[in-house]
Amino acid sequence: MRFRVASILSQYVGDRKIIEIEQVSTLKEAIAELEHQYPGIKFRFIDELGRIRPHMNIFVNKELIRSLDTPLNHEDEVFIVQSISGG
């Protein structure tokens, strides 16, 4: 699978727009690997209760999801982006 990460998180991933992750079967595992590669990134969009922060969105392909237990396939694309929460 691969992550597409919005620029709001660029302080962690630099100018990488796409991050490939191998051998994971759920979103939770994928985010754990993302955190392993880019320490600190997870806590900015997932809180200590394991919830996606209120003003952040995660799309798996084109579907907005709220559960980290969402299964992933090898070809899935996960988009982490801020929600439009202002005018």
Added chain:
Amino acid sequence: MTITLHIATKKGAFQLRSEDRENWELSEPMLFGNIIYHMVPDYRDPTTILIATRTGHLGPTIFRSEDGGATWTEAEQPPRFPEKYDRSIDFIFWLTAGHSSKPGVWYAGTSPQGLFVTEDNGRTWESFESFNDNDFIKSIVEGNMGTPIGPLTHSINIDPQNADHLVLALSSGGSFQSYDYGKTWSAFNQNVRADFMPDPYPETGHCVHNMQLHPTNPNIIYQQNHCGVYRIDQQNDDEWTRIGDNLPDEIGDIGFALIVHPTDQERVWVIPMDGSDVWPRTSVDGKPAVYATTDGGQSWSRQDTGLPDRGWFTVLRQASAHDNQEQLGLYFGNRQGEIWASIDEGESWKCIQRYLPDVYSVEVSVEP
């Protein structure tokens, strides 16, 4: 000598530097675009600075600088509640450097209400469990709706003469202290009014706005509360005295800012605000003024020379400070993005910076 004002704003952090307190040079913004709740230099080593921040979308974290603000590194493990709590930190509101005998130790207060500690200058943070897991404290903070921006832990004071004596405030909740480095906690709110409660003088539930121990006599504590300005001498008094009653009736004694003189225990400055009906939180009658006492609050004098005749300042809880010069310098920031300074102990004021974002906190460091 260089005096640096460390300024936290809604859109990033700034530093204002001066060698003569007349000419000030503004830095470029740091962590631009981030909401900075508190930016605090380490009084033990001012090259170390901590910042409590989040953004409108991203969660809370702490950044640290060990070169006076030239470069910033994120905490490897920012404050977070352990799994057993059904709570997550919304934002980190307050930072306090630890006792002089504990280099590297800092404390952080959060919303929702929690206390966190680091022993490595902010790299890694742990829950201060003897506070967060204390049954008495939990009875106050759980379900607490707090202030309009959320329930807060703030005004974390470390007694400079006793490293085991911790004093802090909860909004709402009141004033609390521990004499055994947090093993046990007690409330001390006697005679502090809480006019928004069914019992206006409850044991707890008060709304402290700002509380400071006097540095050279930590028995004396000043408090700017939702319901007035108070003073207590814990060596001699059983309860707080509302010294704000001695402010003019037409001004009142509601506000957030509080400056305590670093050596003279009787000298304090407050910036009263309009706390009438819907709480505009702006200068009383649109006329900015500082009020000073030199006798522990028995009398107050108005200090408004240099401040505008008309202005609706809002000065937040962390947005006032002083330096350490013989003629004490006083500073405050407002939500209009202005920094005001007095180098004659409040007698006259000068705007030393305009057009910053909304000022959330002002702290001072002085290097020889």
